[in-house]
Amino acid sequence: MSASDLPRTEVNVLRGHEGAVLAARFNSDGNYCLSCGKDRTIRLWNPHRGIHIKTYKSHGREVRDVHVTLDNSKLCSCGGDRQIFYWDVSTGRVIRKFRGHDGEFNEYASVVVSAGYDQSLRAWDCRSHSTEPIQIIDSFSDSVMSVCLTKSEIIGGSVDGTVRTFDMRIGREISDDLGQPVNCISMSNDGNCILAGCLDSTLRLLDRSTGEQLQEYKGHTCKSYKLDCCLTNDDAHVTGGSEDGFIYFWDLVDASVVSRFRAHASVAMKYEFSPEEQRTRRYHPVTNTLELWK
Numbered sequence: 549m550s551a552s553d554l555p556r557t558e559v560n561v562l563r564g565h566e567g568a569v570l571a572a573r574f575n576s577d578g579n580y581c582l583s584c585g586k587d588r589t590i591r592l593w594n595p596h597r598g599i600h601i602k603t604y605k606s607h608g609r610e611v612r613d614v615h616v617t618l619d620n621s622k623l624c625s626c627g628g629d630r631q632i633f634y635w636d637v638s639t640g641r642v643i644r645k646f647r648g649h650d651g652e653f654n655e656y657a658s659v660v661v662s663a664g665y666d667q668s669l670r671a672w673d674c675r676s677h678s679t680e681p682i683q684i685i686d687s688f689s690d691s692v693m694s695v696c697l698t699k700s701e702i703i704g705g706s707v708d709g710t711v712r713t714f715d716m717r718i719g720r721e722i723s724d725d726l727g728q729p730v731n732c733i734s735m736s737n738d739g740n741c742i743l744a745g746c747l748d749s750t751l752r753l754l755d756r757s758t759g760e761q762l763q764e765y766k767g768h769t770c771k772s773y774k775l776d777c778c779l780t781n782d783d784a785h786v787t788g789g790s791e792d793g794f795i796y797f798w799d800l801v802d803a804s805v806v807s808r809f810r811a812h813a814s815v816a817m818k819y820e821f822s823p824e825e826q827r828t829r830r831y832h833p834v835t836n837t838l839e840l841w842k
Contacts, residue, residue, distance in 0.1 A: 551806040554797050560840035562593050564600045571613045571818055572838055575620045578822035583838055584611035590625055595840045604635055606642050624660050634674045646672045646679055661702055663692035669704050685714055694733045705730035711744055724759035734778040745777040751788050765798040767805045773815050781821055791815045
């Protein structure tokens, strides 16, 4: 993807939430997206046509994160009520509830891993009738803000300044100390690198196998908020939100800022690329709307 192909034009606005939107995710084929927010609801959309399809209600407080399974049949959500809900997408029925966490989470197959302010990661088996976690990782010394999963590893980023990788096959933990609070982590699409967003207004690219810092990206402002960061679908560019409302794009290799656009008048906190359409991205600030950009 060249710099000229990066998103910069708003093409659709989705309205319906009655409070701030706190997170949104595309489904696996990029045709639909889910959003959640302070109005205690999860909403299913066709973002390309601007259509609201379904609303999911059961949380007792704000819904902070949502994910959909790879087969698009189930979704998971977590919120301020410290519960994780496992839903049937088509019926809207809650299949399972797990209690104990209110932070960000991620899922792989039938296992959900949640990150919490209690300095731990917890893994939950959605196939089990038990409400207890199957694994608790509590080696962090401060809040865990972000989590990524692979087939065999759980990767967490924490305010204690570390990115920790846990190999569940052999029970090994690897800790990379970045020296600054980490508020977001994401993986490159080829699986070889980890991108970490820090509260010193830097994004850092780490070699996943060695922990070596390969590059550092600057220009945005991130000192007080949890801002998303990720790589484009072809891993050619790094992107991150900024407290001045801009979305920034850097060249992966030389770390130069190749593009930026003002997505909102306030903090640009949350966004995600469509998994199928390279030029399409959905951005949602902390307002009651979602925007689709190309």
